[in-house]
Structure formats: C-alpha cells, structure tokens
Amino acid sequence: MMKKWMTATAAAAIVLGTISSSALAFDDLKGVPHADKIMELRDRGFVNGVDKIKFVPHEKLTAQQAIPLIVKSMQLSLAHMTFVKAPEATDYFTKIPNDAWYAEAFIIAHHNGVPIDKDVNPNAPVTREQFVQWLMHGLYATGEYAWPEIYLMVEDEKKVSDGYMGAIQHALIGGIAELDENGKFRPQEPITRAEAAVMVRNAVDYVEEMKQPIEEPPVDPIESGEVKTSTTAVNKDVQKVVLDMGEKPHPGWGVRIEGIDFIDDTAVIRYSVTYPDPAAMYPMVISYPKAETYLSSEYKNITYQLVSVTNRIPDPDAPVDSGESSGAAGTYEEGRAPEGDASEHAAK
Numbered sequence: 001m002m003k004k005w006m007t008a009t010a011a012a013a014i015v016l017g018t019i020s021s022s023a024l025a026f027d028d029l030k031g032v033p034h035a036d037k038i039m040e041l042r043d044r045g046f047v048n049g050v051d052k053i054k055f056v057p058h059e060k061l062t063a064q065q066a067i068p069l070i071v072k073s074m075q076l077s078l079a080h081m082t083f084v085k086a087p088e089a090t091d092y093f094t095k096i097p098n099d100a101w102y103a104e105a106f107i108i109a110h111h112n113g114v115p116i117d118k119d120v121n122p123n124a125p126v127t128r129e130q131f132v133q134w135l136m137h138g139l140y141a142t143g144e145y146a147w148p149e150i151y152l153m154v155e156d157e158k159k160v161s162d163g164y165m166g167a168i169q170h171a172l173i174g175g176i177a178e179l180d181e182n183g184k185f186r187p188q189e190p191i192t193r194a195e196a197a198v199m200v201r202n203a204v205d206y207v208e209e210m211k212q213p214i215e216e217p218p219v220d221p222i223e224s225g226e227v228k229t230s231t232t233a234v235n236k237d238v239q240k241v242v243l244d245m246g247e248k249p250h251p252g253w254g255v256r257i258e259g260i261d262f263i264d265d266t267a268v269i270r271y272s273v274t275y276p277d278p279a280a281m282y283p284m285v286i287s288y289p290k291a292e293t294y295l296s297s298e299y300k301n302i303t304y305q306l307v308s309v310t311n312r313i314p315d316p317d318a319p320v321d322s323g324e325s326s327g328a329a330g331t332y333e334e335g336r337a338p339e340g341d342a343s344e345h346a347a348k
Helices: 002-012 035-043 063-073 103-111 128-140 165-173 193-210
Strands: 228-233 238-244 254-263 266-274 290-296 301-310
Touching (some): 063 128, 063 193, 128 165, 228 301, 238 266
Parallel strands (some): 254 290, 266 301
Antiparallel strands (some): 228 238
16 A cells, blocks of 8 residues: 555656755746745655645645644654554545545554544545644644643634644644734634644644653762862961862863852862773773862852863763773863962862
8 A cells, every 4th residue: 555655656756756956946836925934844755746846835735635744744653553454445434435546645544643534535635724733733643742731822712623722722822833023823714735734834843843752951060979179278378278089090080160250259160071082992000080269268258160071971880991091081171260279179
C-alpha cells in the first residue's frame, strides 16, 4: 500500500509529496504572507505545488490534502504499532477508498490520535478550526509538551465549535496559529493552502525547538564540597581568599579565579573549574589545585559565582588515567581588588 500511496502522491502533485526542486520557486506567492515559510516546506519535501511553479496559495485546502500534509510534516508512522492484519482505510472511514493515494495517511493519522470523523469527505474543504484540531493532535503525537495555563482572548470565540478551543489555544500560545488584525480566528472559514502551510511550518519549528536537549546546569563545586573556600587575615587591612580543590592524583584538575565584582559591601568572586580531559593522559604526580586572591578586610560578605566548567565532572569510582602528560595544570588570571589593596592570584 505504501508504494501505491507514494506513486499516486507524485502523480497527483498535490500538497504532500517527496518530489521537490529547490532550483525553482513558486511564481504565485508574491504578496502572500510568510511566503518564505511555504518555500522552506517545499525545500524540505513537505509540500508540493499543483505543478513545479504553481502553489495556488489561495485555493481551499481539502481533507485529502490536509491529512497527508500533517502526517508528513509531523513524521507520524505506524512503526511503533503491531497489527493482526494490515489496516485498510475502509476499516475506519466510510468515504476513503483503500486504493486512494491518501488512504495510507488517513490510517496513520487515525492510529496516532488525530480525531478524524469516520464519515469525513476527502474532497470537502477544511475549516480553520478543523485543520488546527487535526494539526495539533498530530503534534501531540510527537511527544509530551508543557503548555502554559493561560487563556488568550479570541474575539469570535463564540463561533468556535465545542471541543475545538483547546487545540486553538495551544496553537495560539505556541505561535503555530495567529489571530487576524481584529483579534479573530475565523474558525468556520475554509483554510487556504497558504494558511495551512504556514501553520505547518510553525508546528515543525515548535516541535524541533521543544525537542532540543536541555543542558543541565553544572553542580556548583563549592556547594558540592569539591572546592573548599577559606579566608585568612594577612593584616588589619588585607585578607586572603583561597579556593582549594584538595589533593589530586594528577594535574588534570584546576580552579581559576576569573574576576571579582564589588557590589556595595559584597565581593563576588567569579571562578571556573577544570576536570580531567577524558581523552588526555596525565603524569601521576600529586597536585594541589588552588587559586587565591587578596581583598580589603572591609569586605565581610564574600560570595562565589561559578562561571564555567571544563570537561565532565569525574566519576569518583572511575580509574585514573596514567601516562605521559598531554595537558598542564590550569593557569590563573588576576582578579580585581579595591583600589589601594594588594591583589594577586597564585596557582599551586
């Protein structure tokens, strides 16, 4: 069925398709809002025109065009499902022929939670609220997303059918759909090919952005106890501040004072730490990485701010590398001290 679907798709040259020629641009997008997004979708193989140079952006989108577009752009499939027998369109829909080029897409959408009525007419124009309902359920099938608990005012919300406002709100909040200049959504109007393509492009952006890996903030070595801090009076006017990582089996560890900020009566020491490079080999020489600086004794309130971490935080149970050194212990820059005070950094 898949082969038949793809062949028919190419022959039909409608919205969904895999044939794309980035060398040519649609020549009927002049003045169409967000035309660049339509071209981006074309270049990624998500949309086609009715031919190589015509997209007919103002034409009404039909159900047989809408569902394949959503399935393709949201990359929905049946790969994670098992069937006793191969599913057919007539198992779920009364007006979708099994041999229709779009039948496979309707089956995939159905099994991924897209709420398509069993009596849907594939040739009927799709309203704006219906398309958003289908598109957002296709998006929901791609993963879990946290939606802010806010409600955006829609001037014509009374025209929205029961059960559709949730998807519309999510689409508006996520920047997938937008209201017109009068604050209206126009839910009952047929959606155009251009409007649908722009919403799909926004939905693709949303999914890709939300699925970017989130970097966990590094554990502050001072808070975890890996770096100890101490202050010692040098004389009645000067105090020494030390950041100390303790005894280490080789010089792969380092601590560095990057600078000092003075805010009212507080000294904020900005520091960074370096952990052993997993790809490096270090000489087995005991080292004592530390950094120190001098401050005026007037600063009784001293805080510390971690600004960077180099290399991974080592596993305390992992074996220690040995061999020739390919790196050196960290160097330390001078920080700022109050005018007239002695200030220096040292690495030991």
